[in-house]
Amino acid sequence: MKKIYSLIAFVTVVLTACQKQPSLSPTGYVKKGMVITLPQTTQFASTNDAKAKIPGILNTNYPQVDNGSSATVTFTISPVSVKPADSLLTDISYTVADADYATVLGANPKYKEFNTAQAIAFLGIKYPTAVPNQLSFLTYIYYESGVTPSAVAKQTDTFLFLNGAWVKCYTLTADQYTSTGHPFGDFSTSDDATLTSYLNLVLKSDIAVSANASAGDVKYMSFKYYNSKNFQRIVPLTFDGTNWVTTPITGTLGFAKSDGKWIVDEAISYTLVKADYTYIGTQTTAGSDAARANIAQYPDFNISAPTDATYWSDSDLNAALTAVLVNKFKATSNAGQKYIITYTVYSFGKTSNVAKTFVYDGSNFSISTQ
Structure with missing residues (x-):
């Protein structure tokens, strides 16, 4: 009987030794330079709101991404709305x-x-x-x-x-009402469908506003509105990089993973304004003569087809954006500083906003690889 017990013990030891042991927790995998667009159903109240909440989204969706990874995230900012307590x-x-x-x-x-x-x-x-x-x-x-x-x-x-x-708030003047075809100094129900376009025109025509506008800026527009009685209405408009709108806009932020946490990458986010497109068209050598003439007139890059006379190739587009970075930021840039540049492209009748990340090496700007 003693021998039988010894044999059983030996078999048990052998089977235990041969059994596959549990693997250690995965160490993760590097996924540098992720470019992510969050669905429009996920909206944020502001850029600061996005900075606070997106790290949690990245942790949930990319739990195995290693330290040292980065993510460029495009997100949606919900439109601002205001309902005055009384506007009579x-x-x-x-x-x-x-x-x-x-x-x-x-x-x-x-x-x-x-x-x-x-x-x-x-x-x-x-x-x-x-x-x-x-x-x-x-x-x-x-x-x-x-x-x-x-x-x-x-x-x-x-x-x-x-x-x-x-x-x-930004209160319309008599001259601004007149400029929109309303010399009597008010809007009414018949203007509802075109009201945003009127207000957009007012802001884009105001040099003090248009020269300094950045994507995400909000203006609370105040104007007289007649509907059986006189009201003073408030409509918040948000600058999307090109126009002042009441619809959701997109923003882009960079994030980096460090010590197991996603943090906001201190890249500088900048959206091209009309003056930048004019600068590209009139003060640089980027792209073709026809492309530069076109962008000086229309604030977007035509990427529809290479056969178009006004087409911007990716290398030409990079040269144009680099020229803007040199003009605006080189004098104050430090080596290693990143810039997330948002610009508008035109493709087969539709416009959309696109972002690229550049890094300054102390002498030149180049596309970031991380």
């Missing part, structure tokens, strides 16, 4: 009286006038219990150093109580 013009209008200036400026002020910050301070005093999205159509003597002429003048501005603070 007679309810929200107020003209600052002489005595009101003292509430902010102190007793017997030398000049009875407000700049923007002082007007906002006055609204905090005038409406100490303001409710979310409350409107104020405020008439006052306005003077802003370096902004208005030396002679002060009475002005009416729209202010919106947004996220716990009063903000100054």
Whole structure:
């Protein structure tokens, strides 16, 4: 019997030794330079909201990607919407009286006038219990150093109580109504279908706005609207890199995986504006003569077909974007700095936004490989 037990023990040892042992946890695999477009059903309130939430999405969808990997993620920002608590013009209008200036400026002020910050301070005093999205159509003597002429003048501005603070909206002027074919100074129900295009035209025609606009910027447009009564409506418009729209827009961010976590890559995101396309068309040698003439007129790169006279090949397009980077960023760039450049392409009748990532090596800009 002793021998039988010994044989059983020997067989058990052999079988145990030959049995495949559990494999160790996978160490992951490098997947450098991932380019990801999130579905439009996944929308973010802002770029900062995207920065906070996309790392979690990357961790869930790409759990085995190694440290040192990167991802360029295109995402959708949901349109901003505002519903004023009350927009009836007679309810929200107020003209600052002489005595009101003292509430902010102190007793017997030398000049009875407000700049923007002082007007906002006055609204905090005038409406100490303001409710979310409350409107104020405020008439006052306005003077802003370096902004208005030396002679002060009475002005009416729209202010919106947004996220716990009063903000100054973009209020249309009489000349701007006239420029859109509305010399009587208001819009009505008959303008509903084209209202966004009118407001877009106003902003694109305002050099102070268009020269500095960046994708994702929001302007709260305030205008008079007649529908049996006079209202002051608010429509937020978001700049998509080309136009001011009320529809969702796309953005692009870079992320890097470090110590097992996805973090925002501190790349600089920049979207080409109309002035950049004009610069490419008139101040560079990128692309053909016909392509440059075309892009100076239309702010997009034609990638429809190589047989088109205005076609931009990938190498020509890279040269054009590099020229913009040199013009805008070389003087202040440090070696290793990344730039995510978003631009508009035209293909067979449709336009869309595309992004490329460049890196500065201390002397030149080139397409990033990571």
